[in-house]
Amino acid sequence: MLLHVTLTVVWTFTFTQGFGHTSNILDSTYIAAVYEHRVILNPDPLTPLSRSNALRHMQRNLDIYEEQAALAAQQGAHILVFPEDGLHGFNFSRSSISGYLETIPDPEEEHWNPCTEHSRFNNTEVLRQLSCMARRHNLYVVANMADLQPCPLMPDPATSCPSDGHWQFNTNVVFRSDGLLVARYHKHNLYFEGAFDTPPQPEIVTFDTPFAGRFGLITCFDILFHEPTITLLERGVRQLIFPTAWMNQLPLLDTIQFQRAVSLGANATLLAANVRNDRLIMTGSGIYTPLTASYHHAQRGDPEEGRLIVARIPVLDPGVAAEGSGVKRGATDFGFCQQDSCASSPPSSSTFTSSMMHDPFTFVLLNDTNGDLEVCDGSFCCRLQFQGFPQRGSKELYALGAFAGTHTVNGRYAVQVCAVVRCAGLEASSCGQEVEEAATKLTFTLEGRFGTKYVYPSVLVSGYILEQPEHMVKTGDGKVTMMHSNMAGGLVTACLYGRVYHLDNQ
Numbered sequence: 001m002l003l004h005v006t007l008t009v010v011w012t013f014t015f016t017q018g019f020g021h022t023s024n025i026l027d028s029t030y031i032a033a034v035y036e037h038r039v040i041l042n043p044d045p046l047t048p049l050s051r052s053n054a055l056r057h058m059q060r061n062l063d064i065y066e067e068q069a070a071l072a073a074q075q076g077a078h079i080l081v082f083p084e085d086g087l088h089g090f091n092f093s094r095s096s097i098s099g100y101l102e103t104i105p106d107p108e109e110e111h112w113n114p115c116t117e118h119s120r121f122n123n124t125e126v127l128r129q130l131s132c133m134a135r136r137h138n139l140y141v142v143a144n145m146a147d148l149q150p151c152p153l154m155p156d157p158a159t160s161c162p163s164d165g166h167w168q169f170n171t172n173v174v175f176r177s178d179g180l181l182v183a184r185y186h187k188h189n190l191y192f193e194g195a196f197d198t199p200p201q202p203e204i205v206t207f208d209t210p211f212a213g214r215f216g217l218i219t220c221f222d223i224l225f226h227e228p229t230i231t232l233l234e235r236g237v238r239q240l241i242f243p244t245a246w247m248n249q250l251p252l253l254d255t256i257q258f259q260r261a262v263s264l265g266a267n268a269t270l271l272a273a274n275v276r277n278d279r280l281i282m283t284g285s286g287i288y289t290p291l292t293a294s295y296h297h298a299q300r301g302d303p304e305e306g307r308l309i310v311a312r313i314p315v316l317d318p319g320v321a322a323e324g325s326g327v328k329r330g331a332t333d334f335g336f337c338q339q340d341s342c343a344s345s346p347p348s349s350s351t352f353t354s355s356m357m358h359d360p361f362t363f364v365l366l367n368d369t370n371g372d373l374e375v376c377d378g379s380f381c382c383r384l385q386f387q388g389f390p391q392r393g394s395k396e397l398y399a400l401g402a403f404a405g406t407h408t409v410n411g412r413y414a415v416q417v418c419a420v421v422r423c424a425g426l427e428a429s430s431c432g433q434e435v436e437e438a439a440t441k442l443t444f445t446l447e448g449r450f451g452t453k454y455v456y457p458s459v460l461v462s463g464y465i466l467e468q469p470e471h472m473v474k475t476g477d478g479k480v481t482m483m484h485s486n487m488a489g490g491l492v493t494a495c496l497y498g499r500v501y502h503l504d505n506q
Helices: 051-074 125-137 220-224 226-234 255-266
Strands: 002-008 029-037 079-081 140-150 166-175 181-186 206-209 213-217 239-244 269-274 285-288 292-298 306-314 352-356 359-365 370-377 380-389 398-407 413-422 441-449 455-461 471-474 479-484 491-499
Touching: 029 051, 029 285, 051 079, 051 125, 051 306, 079 239, 079 269, 125 140, 125 166, 140 239, 166 239, 181 206, 213 226, 220 226, 220 239, 226 255, 239 255, 255 269, 255 285, 255 292, 255 455, 255 491, 285 306, 292 306, 352 398, 359 370, 359 413, 370 398, 380 398, 380 413, 413 441, 441 491, 455 479, 479 491
Parallel strands: 029 079, 029 269, 079 140, 213 239, 239 269
Antiparallel strands: 002 292, 029 306, 140 166, 166 181, 206 213, 269 285, 285 292, 352 359, 359 398, 370 380, 380 441, 398 413, 413 491, 441 479, 455 491, 471 479
């Protein structure tokens, strides 16, 4: 079963008619589209292809892009985002990807429309097709492709040129609705990508539109790091473009779960387009604002080839700076953790350690149908007030977990996490394992005092359904509180995911 769910809380819009692409920044909404693409892969990515054969391969994916651009335009879209690796696929080596590479000019230095000036630069067939796609359908197009850049003749001593004399970058490109190339971003945080280089310096890339103002560009693993994501937010960017090839990882980093969490925590719009690949458990795309979410998440065995998501969303006020946690500020207190430190409270009984996402979480079980629990990992503590509503015939085990430290598996980054999770079985040792379904509904208040202002909240229920927390409060001492009730489905995970960026290199 494929989910296509639109979640709207608090903010409701009424429209008498749509608007065309002549709209300006004074309009309060625009129409965004993202396409989750089941990429047609090269069956032997480690064997180099000729340029003509690589183009034939990419053409099969470009033909699908063209169909989706036409459908998005028919629905009035102003901007369409395609996923990371969506044209060429993945698992290439540095040499085997050579036939897929194009040298993408820097739009800050070259004013170039590949569709109308296709002979100006050689070996740019893909750029030309994407440009003409944007021009033909009168919409902004964002795509991801492989870029080759020669090292400078007089390199900066602080940067090193690869031994073959050029860089290869995982690259986002943006085309204006007339086909003009307006932005180029080289991914900074690579994830086991042997074909590509890390740029010598992090790039902070934005582009402006007449319908929604400024957007910032990030790619996949970038979303977990300070550069470029937080720098963009600190500079006032409130709309992020996010092509990704994300492998789902429950219970804390499922695609739609974390996409939604970042939008809420950063108080920003996120346009997220994922690749679809069942073998690698890649699925989950959406259009998220702080108050709305339109998304889809494929279930196992779903045969659908892809999914176009189109949504009308508000233009966020660029004059409102994104909060570090994005939650509502307030003095409301929910009745616990009022000491100078959570750690000064008496610990809950019978804590245990279990691995979750390869990290040693300290857990305490929810043994009753209601309670007030605390669990600490060192001086970092999480508190939970809850009332559970088990469904007839079901028996499920839940636990409250805390972890503060550096995650070191498949990436290195510092986190502080409070999470309520359904355990995979009825044994404590199963807590922290991946679970997709649940029947028990909870009314809860989850709270932690974080050493970072960047805290990303999420509530994921059975069947990969997102729920919007009913209330979020952040206070000046780092305390973040999330309240939720009236759940529509059984709770899989409720999480406050804190990223402690300043400790990443320690």
